[in-house]
Amino acid sequence: MIDPILPTYNRVDLVFERGEGAWLFTRDGERYLDFTAGIAVNVLGHAHPHLVAALTEQAGKIWHLSNIFRIEGGERLAQRLVAATFADTMFFTNSGAEALECAIKMARKYHFANGAPERNRIIAFNGAFHGRTLATISAAGNAKYLEGFGPAMPGFDHVPFGDLDAVKAAIGPETAGILIEPVQGEGGVRSASWAFLRELRGLCDEHGLLLMLDEVQCGVGRTGKLFAHEWAGITPDIMAVAKGIGGGFPVGACLATEEAAKGMTLGTHGSTYGGNPLAMSVANAVLDVVTAEGFLEQVQATAARLRQRLAELKDRHPAVIAEIRGEGLLLGLRTLVPNGDLIAAMRAEAMLAPAASDNVVRLLPPLNIGQAEIDAAFEKLDAACTRIEAQLRQDGVKGAAA
Numbered sequence: 573m574i575d576p577i578l579p580t581y582n583r584v585d586l587v588f589e590r591g592e593g594a595w596l597f598t599r600d601g602e603r604y605l606d607f608t609a610g611i612a613v614n615v616l617g618h619a620h621p622h623l624v625a626a627l628t629e630q631a632g633k634i635w636h637l638s639n640i641f642r643i644e645g646g647e648r649l650a651q652r653l654v655a656a657t658f659a660d661t662m663f664f665t666n667s668g669a670e671a672l673e674c675a676i677k678m679a680r681k682y683h684f685a686n687g688a689p690e691r692n693r694i695i696a697f698n699g700a701f702h703g704r705t706l707a708t709i710s711a712a713g714n715a716k717y718l719e720g721f722g723p724a725m726p727g728f729d730h731v732p733f734g735d736l737d738a739v740k741a742a743i744g745p746e747t748a749g750i751l752i753e754p755v756q757g758e759g760g761v762r763s764a765s766w767a768f769l770r771e772l773r774g775l776c777d778e779h780g781l782l783l784m785l786d787e788v789q790c791g792v793g794r795t796g797k798l799f800a801h802e803w804a805g806i807t808p809d810i811m812a813v814a815k816g817i818g819g820g821f822p823v824g825a826c827l828a829t830e831e832a833a834k835g836m837t838l839g840t841h842g843s844t845y846g847g848n849p850l851a852m853s854v855a856n857a858v859l860d861v862v863t864a865e866g867f868l869e870q871v872q873a874t875a876a877r878l879r880q881r882l883a884e885l886k887d888r889h890p891a892v893i894a895e896i897r898g899e900g901l902l903l904g905l906r907t908l909v910p911n912g913d914l915i916a917a918m919r920a921e922a923m924l925a926p927a928a929s930d931n932v933v934r935l936l937p938p939l940n941i942g943q944a945e946i947d948a949a950f951e952k953l954d955a956a957c958t959r960i961e962a963q964l965r966q967d968g969v970k971g972a973a974a
């Protein structure tokens with residue numbers, strides 16, 4: 573009999589009752605170190621007092637209004653993000669995929685508004701993840717996610733991640749823009765070099781294309797800058813944001829320059845919930861903390877300390893860990909055993925982390941973890957790797973006996 577919840581997820585059989593910072597507690601009071609953080613969502617951990625206060629205060633006033641009306645929290649959030657980024661304007665959504673949908677529509681509409689409606693193709697990268705709507709699975713082009721869902725949406729050309737010559741070769745008279753994650757999350761915590769991003773910026777300028785960044789996972793402080801592209805010293809024309817911006821409340825946004833947004837005129841796009849007062853109150857509260865003096869410097873320092881411990885871990889367990897990847901607190905351990913084995917061993921040590929492609933275990937802690945969490949992570953990872961080594965030795969003995 574089918575589960576009352578559509579069985580599309582492979583869920584861990586744990587029930588968490590409450591969270592506090594980087595820790596999750598089960599009903600039986602067991603404590604887990606949460607380096608999943610809702611997959612890079614809970615940037616300030618669980619039950620952050622400032623976020624709880626913002627949400628509960630707003631809950632007592634107005635939950636929902638509709639975009640028929642002005643929403644003060646949204647106006648404030650938009651002004652703050654305009655001040656903090658390249659963007660002149662933005663559209664609020666409830667998810668990352670919707671932010672990408674807006675980005676894709678905007679890029680096509682831009683060229684339409686310029687009298688070039690044939691320019692509607694977007695160059696995207698192998699290994700990308702942009703969401704699970706029909707347009708975003710088509711944008712990413714991952715066969716596993718497209719299979720069985722009928723024809724992919726046309727208009728996407730896929731090239732290898734980081735391959736500038738392939739990008740150049742893919743640019744044609746119908747190209748509208750280039751869409752890239754500065755750091756691929758699901759794809760295995762793979763970083764495009766900052767030089768590559770600068771090259772893409774140059775190509776877009778040269779050919780009149782829109783540079784579209786998917787910073788749904790790598791944005792909002794995750795790499796130690798508010799947005800990852802800042803490391804490259806470039807700005808995009810359009811950027812999709814979600815995950816961290818809501819700190820656990822569903823919020824997304826499609827940010828754009830005035831020029832890129834020029835086709836998105838009255839009535840061209842909309843969302844019932846996008847920018848809803850509850851969401852805006854939480855996103856403003858997240859921004860209060862993430863943009864506070866010294867916060868991002870702290871993330872960079874934390875990332876450096878964690879990375880150093882991970883290097884030590886790799887040295888201690890060369891049969892388990894092949895490589896440490898990533899930027900800031902978007903980190904990946906490429907493993908020599910199946911990544912699921914390390915994740916299971918970590919869970920046995922009461923530590924939670926998600927997988928990624930390329931046999932990678934992602935480490936996505938809240939951005940505000942302290943030394944205690946770094947130490948706990950090292951100890952749990954060390955113990956998990958030791959478990960795996962014991963298993964490998966046992967398998968070796970069995971193998972020799974057989």
Ligand SMILES: *Cc1c(COP(=O)(O)O)cnc(C)c1O
Pocket residue numbers: 666667668669670672701702703704753757758786787788789790814815
């Ligand atoms: C999670 C993710 C998305 C999709 O976001 P949803 O909120 O699940 O729709 C898109 N792009 C990237 C890079 C992501 O990590």
